[in-house]
Amino acid sequence: MLFAEVIVDISVKSLDRPFQYRIPEQMEEQAVIGVPVIIPFGKGNRERKGFIVGLSNTPQYDINKTKAIIKVEKQGVAAESHLLSLAYWMKENYGATMNDAIKAVMPVRKEIQQKVERRIFPAFTEEKLREVRELFEKKHNVARVRLLDGLLGLKDLREEGLLYEDAVKMLNVPNKVIKEMEQLGIIRISSKRLYRNPLEEKRIADNRKRLNEGQQAIVDTFQKDYDSGVRKNYLIHGVTGSGKTEVYMNLIEHVIRNGQQAIMLIPEIALTFQTVNRFYGRFKEKVSVMHSRLSAGERYDQYQRVKNNEIQIIIGPRSALFAPFSNLGLIVIDEEHETSYQSDTMPKYHAREVAIQRAKMLSASVVAGSATPSLEAYYYCQTGKFQLFTLKERAGNAAFPTIQIVDLREEMKAKNYSIFSRTLQEKIEACLEKEEQIMLFINRRGYASFVSCRECGEAIRCESCSVSLKPHIYHGKVSLLKCHYCGAQKPMPVVCPFCGSRYIGTFGLGTQQVEEIVKKQFPQARVLRMDADTTSGKNGHSRILQAFAKKEADILVGTQMIVKGHDFSDVTLVGVLAADLSLNASDFRAAERTFALLAQAAGRAGRAEKPGDVVFQTYQPEHYSITCAAAGDYENFYRQEIAVRQMLHYPPISNILEVLVFSKEQKKTVLLSEQVHKIIGAEKEITILGPGDPVFAKLRDFYRRVLFVKAVRYQTLCEVKDRIEDFMQEQEEYKDCTVTFRFN
Ligand code: ADP
Ligand code: ZN
Ligand code: ZN
Numbered sequence: 007m008l009f010a011e012v013i014v015d016i017s018v019k020s021l022d023r024p025f026q027y028r029i030p031e032q033m034e035e036q037a038v039i040g041v042p043v044i045i046p047f048g049k050g051n052r053e054r055k056g057f058i059v060g061l062s063n064t065p066q067y068d069i070n071k072t073k074a075i076i077k078v079e080k081q082g083v084a085a086e087s088h089l090l091s092l093a094y095w096m097k098e099n100y101g102a103t104m105n106d107a108i109k110a111v112m113p114v115r116k117e118i119q120q121k122v123e124r125r126i127f128p129a130f131t132e133e134k135l136r137e138v139r140e141l142f143e144k145k146h147n148v149a150r151v152r153l154l155d156g157l158l159g160l161k162d163l164r165e166e167g168l169l170y171e172d173a174v175k176m177l178n179v180p181n182k183v184i185k186e187m188e189q190l191g192i193i194r195i196s197s198k199r200l201y202r203n204p205l206e207e208k209r210i211a212d213n214r215k216r217l218n219e220g221q222q223a224i225v226d227t228f229q230k231d232y233d234s235g236v237r238k239n240y241l242i243h244g245v246t247g248s249g250k251t252e253v254y255m256n257l258i259e260h261v262i263r264n265g266q267q268a269i270m271l272i273p274e275i276a277l278t279f280q281t282v283n284r285f286y287g288r289f290k291e292k293v294s295v296m297h298s299r300l301s302a303g304e305r306y307d308q309y310q311r312v313k314n315n316e317i318q319i320i321i322g323p324r325s326a327l328f329a330p331f332s333n334l335g336l337i338v339i340d341e342e343h344e345t346s347y348q349s350d351t352m353p354k355y356h357a358r359e360v361a362i363q364r365a366k367m368l369s370a371s372v373v374a375g376s377a378t379p380s381l382e383a384y385y386y387c388q389t390g391k392f393q394l395f396t397l398k399e400r401a402g403n404a405a406f407p408t409i410q411i412v413d414l415r416e417e418m419k420a421k422n423y424s425i426f427s428r429t430l431q432e433k434i435e436a437c438l439e440k441e442e443q444i445m446l447f448i449n450r451r452g453y454a455s456f457v458s459c460r461e462c463g464e465a466i467r468c469e470s471c472s473v474s475l476k477p478h479i480y481h482g483k484v485s486l487l488k489c490h491y492c493g494a495q496k497p498m499p500v501v502c503p504f505c506g507s508r509y510i511g512t513f514g515l516g517t518q519q520v521e522e523i524v525k526k527q528f529p530q531a532r533v534l535r536m537d538a539d540t541t542s543g544k545n546g547h548s549r550i551l552q553a554f555a556k557k558e559a560d561i562l563v564g565t566q567m568i569v570k571g572h573d574f575s576d577v578t579l580v581g582v583l584a585a586d587l588s589l590n591a592s593d594f595r596a597a598e599r600t601f602a603l604l605a606q607a608a609g610r611a612g613r614a615e616k617p618g619d620v621v622f623q624t625y626q627p628e629h630y631s632i633t634c635a636a637a638g639d640y641e642n643f644y645r646q647e648i649a650v651r652q653m654l655h656y657p658p659i660s661n662i663l664e665v666l667v668f669s670k671e672q673k674k675t676v677l678l679s680e681q682v683h684k685i686i687g688a689e690k691e692i693t694i695l696g697p698g699d700p701v702f703a704k705l706r707d708f709y710r711r712v713l714f715v716k717a718v719r720y721q722t723l724c725e726v727k728d729r730i731e732d733f734m735q736e737q738e739e740y741k742d743c744t745v746t747f748r749f750n
Pocket of ligand 2: 459460461462463464502503504505506507
């Protein structure tokens with residue numbers, strides 16, 4: 007007798023374990039790992055959906071009491087069973103229920119009514135058809151005659167057939183009559199599945215380029231590896247515009263030519279734009295998209311098309327990573343450093359890491375690309391996990407812009423209190439004069455706020471964690487500074503601890519505020535603003551970007567949204583108003599993000615024939631993330647940043663597990679966070695920071711506390727996570743509390 011371990015499709019912690027079911031003999035063949043099944047569940051034996059996650063010959067309980075599977079759902083299984091083991095890996099590595107992990111890897115599980123197109127074809131020659139028609143006419147079978155007239159009226163009888171719907175609706179032929187005619191063998195009915203295709207059937211030309219030497223070398227190496235059966239991970243470090251996308255397309259082409267499939271991940275924000283169109287131009291109907299803005303029907307259909315082998319390439323944000331290909335050859339991750347690859351719901355996975363794992367399980371390759379690689383990816387190149395390729399030149403004819411760093415402390419001394427330095431003001435004037443376009447960029451990160459000195463530029467940081475301290479405001483005044491990692495507190499100083507200046511305070515700059523100032527200071531300019539407020543709605547982004555592309559405005563003011571992957575050939579000036587905004591964000595990746603944002607912002611200027619000009623305004627002009635971004639020197643930046651990470655035991659040298667505790671009761675939350683601290687215990691290998699208040703100490707009625715656990719070995723942190731999970735399983739009094747995990 008055969009038994010199946012089944013995970014029940016309910017997101018309840020206590021049920022998040024496999025239950026054993028008997029497999030009826032007649033189902034033995036279909037009941038394999040990965041298939042969905044219907045099972046009787048609970049006292050009332052309600053029918054529930056579940057997934058088979060294991061098989062065995064030994065019963066766990068009394069065989070007579072073991073329930074049997076009711077039904078095995080028919081579905082292509084190969085991809086599913088693989089995705090299921092990937093889900094298991096994610097559950098183990100990121101801490102989530104098996105059910106949540108399954109939901110992440112198999113988001114499309116409900117069948118959505120398919121669209122079918124039915125057509126009616128004559129089963130006879132035209133001549134014979136006319137004879138039959140005569141016959142029916144004599145018998146006054148008017149409906150049959152109408153149907154035959156419809157068929158005889160077609161231009162090309164055999165080729166196109168008659169749409170079933172037209173026969174019913176326009177020719178007024180009852181369904182019954184059509185059926186009779188089919189049974190009489192006079193007509194044939196064909197049905198074809200219609201897919202809801204999210205890509206508009208636009209004619210996009212394939213603008214294939216002759217690869218330059220650098221690009222060709224990458225393609226050659228990859229192909230040679232691929233052809234000799236080598237599958238591994240690569241990183242393409244290529245400056246903006248160096249032709250990485252062109253390389254991806256060539257690699258993918260090679261893989262699908264060999265009968266395999268490919269996934270192309272792009273950051274959320276780039277989705278609606280150029281990349282998808284370029285792929286569509288090259289690969290036509292072989293490519294489709296998968297993302298959360300598709301309708302349920304569209305999503306279901308893409309899923310089916312992938313499973314039926316009708317699509318070879320899927321493009322999409324991180325969730326596209328789970329496209330159910332069964333013969334996957336390559337996963338490309340464009341703009342690998344982007345934050346949208348980090349999932350913020352359980353399981354809180356990072357797409358790069360899961361891609362590496364999925365590729366390993368299926369023996370496929372991974373190609374990540376970026377102008378500003380994450381420290382992780384570049385570190386992997388040093389440790390041999392990735393092979394590094396470098397593209398230093400721009401592929402088209404665009405030249406690199408001239409970049410200038412402006413010291414805002416000098417502006418203070420010269421009594422210029424405007425948000426624009428004198429240099430930037432002059433450049434804006436000149437640019438407006440020439441009728442060229444300008445982008446003004448506010449690199450604010452989330453809700454980051456910090457305290458800094460306007461005279462010396464220093465921000466107040468935590469001594470042990472090196473991140474800037476977060477001001478806590480009571481009655482409109484900053485009273486306390488807190489470290490969001492270790493919870494350390496300091497009173498707000500009266501004078502700058504570095505230079506003694508009284509010009510110390512919180513620093514903030516909003517897009518709306520900047521827009522108003524720009525309008526006042528440059529009344530002749532037409533201004534557009536792009537931020538979270540102005541881009542709500544489905545086409546919010548594209549509306550503003552298109553207006554700017556059509557030169558309906560001279561100046562575009564915005565957050566990081568404006569610097570990502572959009573090409574405007576008339577933009578010749580890019581101004582970063584305060585590089586410090588991202589530099590002093592209170593997390594350990596602040597310098598890395600700043601470098602990436604500045605490099606990207608610079609990449610927006612002068613992409614076509616016109617040369618570009620870039621200005622970085624900052625109070626910390628000597629900070630390496632700013633000087634290296636201005637010099638376009640990633641390697642130098644990496645060297646300095648990795649040394650900092652090494653010193654403070656931050657990733658990628660060490661690992662950090664973020665443990666977030668929350669509940670509706672403040673007291674309980676605090677108690678539990680202290681309990682969790684105890685459970686983690688004082689091992690030699692690990693350092694615990696906190697518990698402390700997270701950035702949002704209260705969110706949607708939930709009180710939150712956070713702990714950070716550092717360890718050199720990733721496995722150590724997984725064990726810590728397991729211990730906390732076990733504890734939560736056993737505890738009755740913390741039943742209404744939740745603990746979530748994130749590996750940083
Ligand atoms: P990236 O992805 O690195 O930013 P792209 O692939 O988008 O770079 O290329 C930047 C621009 O250069 C695009 O307009 C592209 O068409 C063009 N380009 C890419 N490769 C070549 C090449 N070998 N010859 C000429 N132009 C190229
Ligand atoms: Zn100072
Ligand atoms: Zn600290």
